[in-house]
Amino acid sequence: MSKVLNGARVLVTRPEHQAENLSRLIEQRGGIAVRFPTLEIVSRDDDRIKSTLENLDGFQWVVFISANAVNFALKTNSGKIPRTKSVRFAAVGQATAQAMKMAGLPVDLVPEYGYNSEALLEMPQLQQVEGQNCLIVRGEGGREQLATTLRSRGAEVDYLEVYKRIIPRMDSSPVVELLAQHRLDVITVTSAEALQNLSLMLGEKNNKLLSLIPLVVVSDRIRCLAADMGFNRITVTDSPIDTAILETVITCVTGE
Structure with a gap:
């Protein structure tokens, strides 16, 4: 080489x-x-994380923002996220999708090109989401565009913040x-x-x-x-x- x-x-x-x-x-x-x-990426101490991940049936979409979101969700929930037939799982990009696959999660939606919220929002599957419940799994804080756009399309959007960034x-x-x-x-x-x-x-x-x-x-x-x-x-x-x-x-x- x-x-x-x-x-x-x-x-x-x-x-x-x-x-x-x-x-x-x-x-x-x-x-x-x-x-x-x-x-430095560290776990958030929040009892809601575990209870939410164990009760995903109320959502139509669960969107992971990053590989860190996948990995820290797993870490908080004893290394597994229950699969459910009613939920579709989306990844913002290919690295996130790979982390989901390694965790045994299905990847129902991932942009073919691009690796950000804008690319995901362009996917046909997220154009008609009126009345659907979406969960965005991410770190503490971060961009609001994904949630804002989904809400403008009529979806109900909740956040699950599983990690935080520190210096x-x-x-x-x-x-x-x-x-x-x-x-x-x-x-x-x-x-x-x-x-x-x-x-x-x-x-x-x-x-x-x-x-x-x-x-x-x-x-x-x-x-x-x-x-x-x-x-x-x-x-x-x-x-x-x-x-x-x-x-x-x-x-x-x-x-x-």
């Missing part, structure tokens, strides 16, 4: 439990993965030192909150140096936020999967 990254240092900001695959891919192609998680307690000095020495070549970011936390964790005085580094993001929404924060060398990947992120990193480093 070609070591095309040739020692380039790539900042990987994924949560610690999700960073290893991307880091390994970077290292296989000759790069140095600088692991610096800017998000990790990390020693930022090694990354600050790399910044000061101009030895970071690319930054990878997979969520808006991760980008905001990166800025906070490194401190305002380092933001100018941070903004000079090529930034690889996985959506136009993150690109817009990054531009507002002062980044001017931003590239959006074709998809949020690790291999697509890697290919975009390679392009940033080699210019090819």
